[in-house]
Amino acid sequence: MMDHELREFVDRVMDRRAIDDEDVKMLQRNILNDIVMTRDIIDVLVALDRAVPQSCKAYADYLVAVAVDFAVWENRPTGVIDRDKAHWLVPTLSAGEGPTTVAQRIASEIVREAEHCDETLLAFAFAKGAGKEIAKAAAGSTSRALLAN
Numbered sequence: 001m002m003d004h005e006l007r008e009f010v011d012r013v014m015d016r017r018a019i020d021d022e023d024v025k026m027l028q029r030n031i032l033n034d035i036v037m038t039r040d041i042i043d044v045l046v047a048l049d050r051a052v053p054q055s056c057k058a059y060a061d062y063l064v065a066v067a068v069d070f071a072v073w074e075n076r077p078t079g080v081i082d083r084d085k086a087h088w089l090v091p092t093l094s095a096g097e098g099p100t101t102v103a104q105r106i107a108s109e110i111v112r113e114a115e116h117c118d119e120t121l122l123a124f125a126f127a128k129g130a131g132k133e134i135a136k137a138a139a140g141s142t143s144r145a146l147l148a149n
Contacts, residue, residue: 002044005031010044019048019055024062037070043092049102050095060102068109079115086118094124 002010009031013019032041045063049055071085072078081089089110093103107125111117 002040003031003035006041006044010048013048013052017053019052019059021056021058024056024058028062032066037066037074039070039075039088039092042067042070046092046103046106047095049100060105063102064105064109067106068113071110072113081110081114081117081121083118083120086120086124089121090124 009023009027013023035041045066049060049063071081071089075085089107093099093107099107104125107121111122111125
C-alpha cells in the first residue's frame with residue numbers, strides 16, 4: 001500500500017511530467033526517509049521512471065541505489081536474488097515497451113552486487129544487452145555460488 005505522501009508526490013510529478021533535483025531531495029529526506037521500503041514502493045518508483053518524460057540524473061541514481069539496496073540487502077534472503085525476487089524484478093523492470101535505461105542499470109547493478117542471482121534475472125540482464133559488465137558480475141556470482149555449495 002502506498003503512503004499518502006508518496007501518492008501526493010507521484011500525482012505532483014505526473015502532473016508536471018518532470019522530476020527535478022528538488023523532487024529527489026524531497027523524496028529522500030521527507031517521504032522515504034523513515035519508511036520501510038517494500039516491493040510496492042520500488043514498483044512505483046520504477047513506474048515513475050517509465051512514465052515521467054523528464055527526469056534528472058539524480059532521480060536515476062537514487063532509483064538505482066534504492067532498488068539495488070532493497071532487492072539485494074533488505075529483502076530476504078540477504079545477498080541473494082532467488083527465484084521469487086527474480087520473478088518480481090523482471091516484470092517490474094521490463095513492463096510496457098521494455099526496460100528503460102535506468103531499469104537496465106538496476107538489473108546490471110543487482111547482478112553485480114548479489115552474491116547469487118537466479119538465472120531468470122541473469123537471462124533478462126543478458127538479453128537486454130547489458131554487456132560485458134554483467135558477464136563479469138555473473139561469472140563472479142556463479143563462482144561464489146559454486147564455492148558456497
